[in-house]
Amino acid sequence: MYFPLFVDISEKRILVAGAGKIAARRVETLSMFASRITVVAPYVCREIERLEQTGKICCMRRVFQDVDLEGKEIVLAATDREDVNLHIWKECKKRKILVNICDRKELCDFYFPSIVQKEEVVIGLNSSGRSPGKVKEIRKKIENL
Numbered sequence: 001m002y003f004p005l006f007v008d009i010s011e012k013r014i015l016v017a018g019a020g021k022i023a024a025r026r027v028e029t030l031s032m033f034a035s036r037i038t039v040v041a042p043y044v045c046r047e048i049e050r051l052e053q054t055g056k057i058c059c060m061r062r063v064f065q066d067v068d069l070e071g072k073e074i075v076l077a078a079t080d081r082e083d084v085n086l087h088i089w090k091e092c093k094k095r096k097i098l099v100n101i102c103d104r105k106e107l108c109d110f111y112f113p114s115i116v117q118k119e120e121v122v123i124g125l126n127s128s129g130r131s132p133g134k135v136k137e138i139r140k141k142i143e144n145l
């Protein structure tokens with residue numbers, strides 16, 4: 001089982017590669033906690049566009065390039081290209097950047113939590129990569145309490 005470490009990411013420089021369905025829910029969650037989020041993807045979905053318009057995040061509309069990793073402290077690879085995600089993992093490892101790869105749990109330095117947030121309380125849920133579907137169900141139950 002993984003230990004739930006609660007970390008201050010408010011000033012961390014975060015890169016998210018990909019701007020589709022999976023990136024959207026992650027960027028939305030991250031934007032509640034962090035102020036320096038950059039997204040890079042040729043296609044940017046509407047949810048992410050909305051966050052961009054509020055000034056909460058920065059978007060670059062092109063494919064990932066290694067130069068995007070410069071100065072980054074946390075990287076999430078959430079493209080639909082297995083080869084691109086793997087490439088990002090390799091480049092992050094070389095640079096000792098904390099990295100999460102959404103299609104390869106064995107390559108993640110950390111897992112993205114399911115979150116319930118109310119006022120000053122944050123609940124983070126995780127199944128150590130075993131049952132994300134079950135975690136989502138439990139999150140919904142907690143939200144309804």
Ligand SMILES: C[C@@]1(CC(=O)O)C2=NC(=C\c3[nH]c(c(CCC(=O)O)c3CC(=O)O)Cc3[nH]c(c(CC(=O)O)c3CCC(=O)O)/C=C3\N/C(=C\2)[C@@H](CCC(=O)O)[C@]3(C)CC(=O)O)/[C@H]1CCC(=O)O
Nearest residue numbers: 102103104105111112113114126127128129130132133136
């Ligand atoms: C919590 C949440 C956060 C978020 O993503 O925002 C999250 N997954 C969520 C949902 C979800 N994920 C998947 C499905 C469809 C299948 C199903 O139902 O099982 C659904 C359900 C849905 O989407 O409805 C499939 C899946 N997930 C992973 C892989 C790759 C692999 O296992 O290697 C694949 C196969 C991908 C493929 O097809 O290639 C991997 C990971 N997913 C994680 C997080 C990390 C550990 C989570 C934990 O153990 O608790 C981990 C290990 C790494 C990481 O990505 O950080 C979010 C719920 C948020 C909420 O709603 O509250």
Ligand SMILES: NC(=O)c1ccc[n+]([C@@H]2O[C@H](COP(=O)([O-])OP(=O)(O)OC[C@H]3O[C@@H](n4cnc5c(N)ncnc54)[C@H](O)[C@@H]3O)[C@@H](O)[C@H]2O)c1
Nearest residue numbers: 018019020021022023041042043063064079080084102103
């Ligand atoms: N971890 C999880 O919980 C989970 C759950 C379901 C699926 N997945 C995985 O997530 C991946 C993404 O799924 P999705 O539904 O968000 O896909 P999607 O098709 O909605 O979005 C893909 C995004 O990747 C971008 N992209 C493609 N090539 C790129 C490149 N070279 N550089 C930068 N961005 C690039 C696209 O422009 C788009 O924004 C899937 O391949 C799947 O394996 C993970």
